[in-house]
Amino acid sequence: MILKERYCLEKRAGVCYTERVAVRLSVFICQRGEKVLKKSGNIRPLSGCKICGALEERGVRISLFEDIDSTNLEARRQAERGMSAPALIIADSQSAGRGRLGRSFYSPSGTGLYMSLLLGAKDNPADNVQLTAAAAVAAARSIEELCGVRPKIKWVNDLYLGEKKICGILCESFSCADGKRSVVIGIGVNLLTEDFPDELRDIAASVMVKGVCKEALAADISGRMLDYYDSPTEHGIMEYYRANSAVIGKRVVFSEGEKSCYGVAESIDEVGRLTIKLDDNSLKILSSGEISLKIDK
Structure with a gap:
């Protein structure tokens, strides 16, 4: 079974279910042989959702939000509350999306994928550094697989189509009050965003491929990241990174x-x-x- 089929949501009325409906936070605790849905606040129905797919064997906790300040900040909050890694946070929009070097990340409703994956920090600092490159490769490979376009990687970890940015990635490490160290990988993909602010119009673009399930893309990226996290030297990460670099030789x-x-x-x-x-x-x-x-x- 190809990745598109494995991770995609069940079809509804013959098309992938991507309608925007009123939502609450929904947390899936996916464990071998069981799925438990916990609800609080205002909810987006996820019946029939197969987002867990291959992630369920790995105990991934999945939280979906309609609106949030920042998925990276939510990952930190969950870690502080004792949520164990791995955990995946997905939002339909962000009011305070964050990029590298303190920049903001434009995150309008309904047109992009905004997600963060919470992982335990590795003991070897070099492994944590390589997660940045691994995140770029995971996102690029998933976009190519599910959207049919191949982005280039602009060092450190922005993804470009042509000369415009379609995806930003922010990797952060932190320690909780109990001393436990974690890494959060935030990824924002412009899927169908057309109306960018003036300051972004000349430098940002979108994938512009209709019919892509955001949840499917998030699951695909997360599955790859977990593979890379478990076996960082076995997936040709740096070979792909270099082969698809937008800067080498420039x-x-x-x-x-x-x-x-x-x-x-x-x-x-x-x-x-x-x-x-x-x-x-x-x-x-x-x-x-x-x-x-x-x-x-």
């Missing part, structure tokens, strides 16, 4: 403080660090999270 500019630096992106290593040959022929190795990089046109 002239780039990045900022360090108030200084702009120019050069050519040469390579990406096994933990996602980017090597740039600067205009003075020196090499600069950049790590995720420390700079903002733009392709120099």
Whole structure:
């Protein structure tokens, strides 16, 4: 059975069920052999939903929201309340969606997928760094599989179609009050967003493939991320990342403080660090999270 069939929701009246209906928080506790639905607040019916699919064997807790401030913030709140990983949070819209370097992420209702996956932090810090690259590869492969388009990865982890961004990813690590360390991977995909704010109109775009189940895409991305988390060296993550890089071989500019630096992106290593040959022929190795990089046109 192909991934589209395995993760897609049951059809309703011959089409995938994507209608927007009034919702409450719905939490699925998916365990081997059982599914329990807990409800609180205002609810979106999920009867017949097969979002758990292959995730149920892994004990994934799934929370769906109509509106939320930020799925990453909700993942943190759930961790603080003792929710065990892995947990998946999906929202139809975000009022305070977050991007890298303190930026906001535009998250209008009904047109995008906004999700966060809560995982336990790895003991080896290098493994946690590689999760950023793994998240980009998981999202890119899922979009290609379910939407039929192949995005490019702009270092660190934005996905582009042509010269415009269709997906942003924010990976954060944190410790709860009890000392337990966690990682949350936030992913926002513009699926059918057309009306962007003025400041985003020239740099953002959407996948624009109709009939895609948001829940199916979220489940597919999550399934891949769990595979990568369990076996980070067995899925060709960095090979795919490099093969689909939007920056390798390109002239780039990045900022360090108030200084702009120019050069050519040469390579990406096994933990996602980017090597740039600067205009003075020196090499600069950049790590995720420390700079903002733009392709120099």
